Amino acid sequence: MSFTVQAMAASGSAEGGGFEAPSPADFYQPLIGSGQWAFTRPMLLMIISIIFIAGFLIATTRKAAVVPGKGQWLTEQVYNFVRNSVAQDTIGSKEFIKYVPLLFSLFMLILVNNLFGIIPPFQYPTFSRVGFPIGLALLVYVIYHAIGIKRKGVAGYFKGLIPSGLPKGIYVLIIPLELITYFITRPVTLALRLFGNMFAGHMLLLLFILGGQYMVLEGGPGLKVAGIGSWLLAFVMTVFEALIEFLQAYIFTLLAATYIADSLSNEH
């Protein structure tokens, strides 16, 4: 957020007025062009992340050894984590291997882009712009419906959405509820959860750091101490953010695996 810090510092010292809290508009940072067709900072970060992930994975697995080196060990750990504790536990040991590449790619992409939120030269979580999580959620949305329809046929898939063994009268209630769950709530929450966590977390860091800066630069002696306290808290929140960023990558992958498992299973 170095752009914003400079902008805020400039405006703060020029006006000498009150503190302006960071707003969602601070997340819009076009690099080339402006308006709807701008090439923005998160786009650049997404490209960098893809190049980085591809380069890292190729470099660490090209000369795979029986006794792994540091890089290969790290890749194997991440892969084993996604393969065993996400894919195998959720989808079941019979068919999970087909979906491991998808889940591993999702996990790596989200993890690296989230960690960009606290790594100094980047410091912008790509998924705090809502378009990126919507893209990933749409991908998962299409995939889990396609898997279900391919497995059970269109009629069978829609029949499978309704829990069996219910009295006929309750269908009036349950059918709209299930349709809303599968076609609206799931993709929307999948996208919004990732977006909301990244956005809110980064906003929190921004508020603590900019607030601390304002208090140290403009405030009296008491406020200067409070400003330093605010910076310390920003440091603690950064560590907390690292945890949240990992957790969100895990949750997104876990939910994608759960939805796929749900489409594959025979009963509701």
Place this chain on the structure above:
Amino acid sequence: MQGNIAILGYGLSAIGPGVGIGLIFAAYINGVARNPETRSMLQSIAILGFALAEALAIFGLVLAFVFR
């Protein structure tokens, strides 16, 4: 005093998920304390429940910025 009342909506929408997430992790800790071997199995269930409960608070946060 100036401000945006939508922020209060976020505060209200955070109450329910807050209580819910607390209950989920209380049950998780309870389960692990009683039977430590189930830890890895309970962990993914607990985090799944946490993610579902948290969605409501995230809706509140997003809507607080939408209706400004």
